[in-house]
Amino acid sequence: MKRTVILGVTGSIAAYRSADVARALMRAGFEVRTCLTRAAQEFVTPALFEGLTGQPCLTHAFDEPVRGRMAHIDWARDAAALLVCPATANAIAKFANGEGDDMLTTIALASDATLVICPAMNPHMYADETVQRNLKALRARGAVIIEPEEGDVACGENGQGKLASVERIVSITESVAKTSALYEGLHVVITSGPTYEPIDDVRFLGNRSSGKMGLALASAAVRMSARVSLVTGPTHGVPHPRVETTRVTTAQEMLDATAALCGEADLLIAAAAVADFRPQAKAAGKIRREGPVTLTLEPTPDIVATVTERYPKLAAVGFAAEPGNDLESARRKLEEKRLIAIFLNDVSRPDIGFESDQNEGVLLLKTGQSVAFPKASKYEIAWRILDTVRPLIPPQ
């Protein structure tokens, strides 16, 4: 496993905090190699990072610490992650546009390591439409954005723009930099997001699922070397570029797409928050507001139960989103739906579950064991779920 993180520091007033990030990454077992932009050197020096990391610090596109070897290529090849901390609005724009006019942007172009960006800037700059558009474009290409916090920023204003905490940056970088061959040769199908069940041509029944857990599972499975197919309901999330994505709207469409993929799959992870009910009949046009309306609802198909019945040898992991932790009901679902495991999480808590970047829960295994997962990022939880269920997947 590669354990080198390239730390790119750009010209933000928060540059001084990157020294703490470098130290914390080293404590977490990474070799840290630093690259400073010209503007970063107005705030911090190469000597600081060379002293802290014991590695040369690059500052210029033509730096060559090993004579005759192009540093931007060597460093790009060795990196498990390229962490840009802090990232200025200018650097974000350059990454988004594929510019390579200094050492840092050239390394970013040459490397296939995940780009982890920690924006830090004045709240007006952060809210600027172009900055947000550039971040969106980078996310779509697989970059991980560690969003800045709200609070007082150096210029005396208050709002979102303050560099994220060192702990958060290090924890996310650690999980991004991890790769493994645990799922080499396996095909994993993941369902994700909500489903929308039409009431008429305009309205639908849906739920608050953001699809973040499914996206985290898909990214983690890719980094564990799986071939990953994602079947997702309507969300704004952007899947990892190596994920094969099918977008659907209703529970029936999700079932059809999932069943079509599962014939040759090794593992199904059903993380979608599928609507349990749908209107029995969809009204044509738009129902007029002329008095009370009664909707008759019918149950939607149970996707995971239908698929495991059709493919009895398929290993499947379910998710039970219960308000309050009902272990009994989750254990019953595990057996009735022939799952190898079920992840039980409490969606009534605002700090975890729907829309949150974090989760917490209990994984019940078909072996009778249960594993508690303390609160962590959805990516970290995803990694642990995949790690825990791997021995339960029968060889095909």
Ligand SMILES: Cc1cc2nc3c(=O)[nH]c(=O)nc-3n(C[C@H](O)[C@H](O)[C@H](O)COP(=O)(O)O)c2cc1C
């Ligand atoms: C004192 C000072 C503080 C700055 N802080 C920030 C900042 O926090 N975030 C930011 O995006 N730009 C900040 N800038 C502007 C950048 O330094 C400037 O856009 C520079 O061109 C960035 O170059 P780089 O992205 O190559 O490092 C600051 C400028 C000055 C003079």
